[in-house]
Amino acid sequence: MTHPRPQVLLVTFASQGHINPSLQFAKTLINNGVHVTFMTASSTMHQMAKTPAPQGLSYAYFSDGNESVFQLTGDINRYLSETKSHGTQSLREFLADQGTLFTSIVYCTLLPWVATVAREFNIPSTLLWFQPASLLNIFYHYFKGYEEMITKNIDDPTFSVKMPGLPPLSRRDLPSFFIPPTPHVVPLQTFKEHVQVLDQQTKPRVLVNTFDLLEPQAIKAAENCYNLIGVGPLMPSAFEASKERREMEWLSTKPERSVIYVSFGSLSTLAKAQMEELAKGLLEAGRPFLWVIRESGGEEKEGLSSQRELEKQGMIVPWCSQVEVLSHPSVGCFLTHCGWNSTFESLVSGVPMVTFPQWVDQGTNSKLVRDVWNTGVRLTENGVGIVEGYEIKRCLEMVMGSEEIRKNAMKWKDLAKEAVQKGGSSYKNIQAFVEELTNDPS
Ligand code: UDX
Numbered sequence: 001m002t003h004p005r006p007q008v009l010l011v012t013f014a015s016q017g018h019i020n021p022s023l024q025f026a027k028t029l030i031n032n033g034v035h036v037t038f039m040t041a042s043s044t045m046h047q048m049a050k051t052p053a054p055q056g057l058s059y060a061y062f063s064d065g066n067e068s069v070f071q072l073t074g075d076i077n078r079y080l081s082e083t084k085s086h087g088t089q090s091l092r093e094f095l096a097d098q099g100t101l102f103t104s105i106v107y108c109t110l111l112p113w114v115a116t117v118a119r120e121f122n123i124p125s126t127l128l129w130f131q132p133a134s135l136l137n138i139f140y141h142y143f144k145g146y147e148e149m150i151t152k153n154i155d156d157p158t159f160s161v162k163m164p165g166l167p168p169l170s171r172r173d174l175p176s177f178f179i180p181p182t183p184h185v186v187p188l189q190t191f192k193e194h195v196q197v198l199d200q201q202t203k204p205r206v207l208v209n210t211f212d213l214l215e216p217q218a219i220k221a222a223e224n225c226y227n228l229i230g231v232g233p234l235m236p237s238a239f240e241a242s243k244e245r246r247e248m249e250w251l252s253t254k255p256e257r258s259v260i261y262v263s264f265g266s267l268s269t270l271a272k273a274q275m276e277e278l279a280k281g282l283l284e285a286g287r288p289f290l291w292v293i294r295e296s297g298g299e300e301k302e303g304l305s306s307q308r309e310l311e312k313q314g315m316i317v318p319w320c321s322q323v324e325v326l327s328h329p330s331v332g333c334f335l336t337h338c339g340w341n342s343t344f345e346s347l348v349s350g351v352p353m354v355t356f357p358q359w360v361d362q363g364t365n366s367k368l369v370r371d372v373w374n375t376g377v378r379l380t381e382n383g384v385g386i387v388e389g390y391e392i393k394r395c396l397e398m399v400m401g402s403e404e405i406r407k408n409a410m411k412w413k414d415l416a417k418e419a420v421q422k423g424g425s426s427y428k429n430i431q432a433f434v435e436e437l438t439n440d441p442s
Contacts (some may be wrong), residue, residue: 006103009036010128012066012089013083013110014041017150018130018268019048019343022108022235025128028234030056032434036439037096037102041083060429063090071220077186084113084190092371095366102435106207112193126433128207129200131340131361133218133228134368135175137165137208138192140201140225150178150209165221173367176359187360195345203227207433209234209344211426213421214373214412229429233348233416235341237321247290247320254288257332257406260314260396261325263292265339269299276388279306281392282314287332287400290313326351333400335392338362343369348412352405353375354395356387362363375409 001441007031012022019249026036037058040048045061053059058281065082068242091114095102108427118125126310129136141163142150153159160168171179177222198204205226209232212219219228251259260282275293282289283306291310293301295318301307309316310316321343325331326349334346338357343365353376356365369376377395379387398406 004438005033005035006425006434007037007101008437009037009039009060009105009106009123010108011039011111011170012108012128012204014044017339018108018110019044020236021130021342022128023054024234024236025106025231026205027054028056028231028345028430029434030054030431034161034434039091041087044413045249059256060094061090062087062094071217076184080186080190083111087111088113088117091117092120099123100176109194110190112190112197113430115197126205126207127194128209128231131208132365132368133208133210133215133222133230133339133363134166136208136226136228137162137211137218137222138169138364140195140222141279143192143195147178149333151180154179154408163221165217165219167367167371169364169367172357172363175361176320176366179405183357196343198226199317206227206431207231207429210263211424212426213415214347214427229431229433230419231426231433233420233426235345235348245321247315247317250315251325251328251330252292254330256378257400259330260285260289260333260335260400262321262335264321264337264356264358265342266336266337267278267363269294269380275299275304277386277389278392279304279310280389281396283309284393284436285396285427286388287396287430290320291316292318292320292322294318321420323349333396335396338365340365345373347373347409347412348416350409352399352402352409354379354392354399373408373412375405375412377405404408406435 010026012018026038029036035056037060039062041058041065042061047060049059052220063086065086089355095266099121105114105118105123105126107125108128109130125170132382146161150161154171160170162168177184182188208230209226209230211230222228231344291314293299293316295386303317304310323345326345331351333354334351335354335356336342336346338355340361353369355376357363357366357380366378370378377393377399379395381387418424423428
């Protein structure tokens with residue numbers, strides 16, 4: 001059967017780090033003639049729906065049992081459990097009503113239950129994975145034999161594990177959920193469910209926000225179990241963010257590659273003592289900086305003892321258009337928590353990184369940045385779990401002064417651009433996916 005205009009239901013988790021790339025994927029599908037219904041949790045959709053949906057896109061929502069604005073700063077175990085139970089029920093009701101419309105369902109990281117509901121309605125589903133291919137490999141191996149060995153040995157300071165397609169990983173390079181006693185039982189269970197759901201198909205196709213040349217070993221190593229398809233970078237073009245903001249004007253007054261951009265994504269927050277050390281490090285580095293301190297995250301610039309000096313040397317904002325900032329020529333370095341979107345956005349913009357991973361996949365992303373792509377260095381904590389100001393200054397100087405790191409960063413920028421251009425690997429992979437949607441053999 002051919003579908004002249006395939007209809008895809010794209011279901012995504014409610015956090016910024018998932019909404020951004022999934023919206024971008026939706027736009028790419030629309031540009032290729034696919035109609036997309038974009039579904040996320042009601043708490044976020046109520047905010048999104050205040051502005052009209054982009055052309056060709058319809059909005060829908062599932063319940064996450066939380067009628068206020070999405071906030072993951074609370075109990076992630078509870079949030080994920082409730083999302084699954086309420087979401088399963090409301091997706092069933094939605095599909096009972098409108099399921100025949102859809103040719104296919106694309107579901108994203110943290111929502112494996114969507115695939116289970118799709119099966120009940122006989123609608124084919126595909127996972128769109130928002131972490132590097134390497135992470136899917138790690139989860140696969142963890143749940144297929146490595147779990148016991150990792151749990152037993154993780155407290156040994158010399159411990160490292162070698163999995164296919166990956167560099168040797170020590171404790172700090174592994175997903176935080178593997179480190180016992182993990183308080184994050186439900187996220188770990190959710191990743192296990194992802195692997196179990198994928199196990200129900202033979203060599204399932206997984207769309208990944210990466211590109212083929214960025215992770216060739218990880219993609220190859222997964223060949224026996226998954227068909228990993230790079231469709232990235234999935235991020236808004238810097239030119240889409242057109243509103244002139246005060247930080248963009250400020251950046252334009254700074255010399256080329258002189259500014260340090262500092263941000264910890266949409267979820268992580270730093271303890272007060274760590275914020276003070278970061279402020280010290282930035283002041284001692286003596287360079288202009290743009291620091292995002294989110295108002296909603298419980299962090300506040302007013303509490304910093306050196307607030308006045310900081311605002312003389314740099315600029316502090318509650319939020320910015322990160323893709324636009326990273327593509328500004330005056331940005332020379334990104335001090336990042338290494339969430340996958342931030343990491344990928346930095347790679348795509350050719351900006352070297354100082355990494356300060358917090359949790360989830362960030363330690364692994366940082367390992368790849370430092371040892372595989374060679375575009376940055378990682379900060380080291382002192383004995384009591386704080387990164388001190390002098391260490392921050394040392395790493396910033398090292399990265400901003402390294403010609404080799406800068407050259408590598410530019411190399412990845414060019415390769416990422418090629419991947420999404422006409423004829424590039426991600427471009428072709430998306431075309432092939434759309435073709436399959438159009439020529440569904442059923
Ligand atoms: C979460 C997890 O923490 C992360 O580890 C995982 O890889 C993805 O999901 P988050 O912590 O929000 O994401 O970080 P990140 O993946 O970097 O996503 C943040 C997004 O918000 C990026 O697309 C970034 O461009 C955007 N952002 C952030 C802004 O646009 N402006 C800001 O001021 C800060």
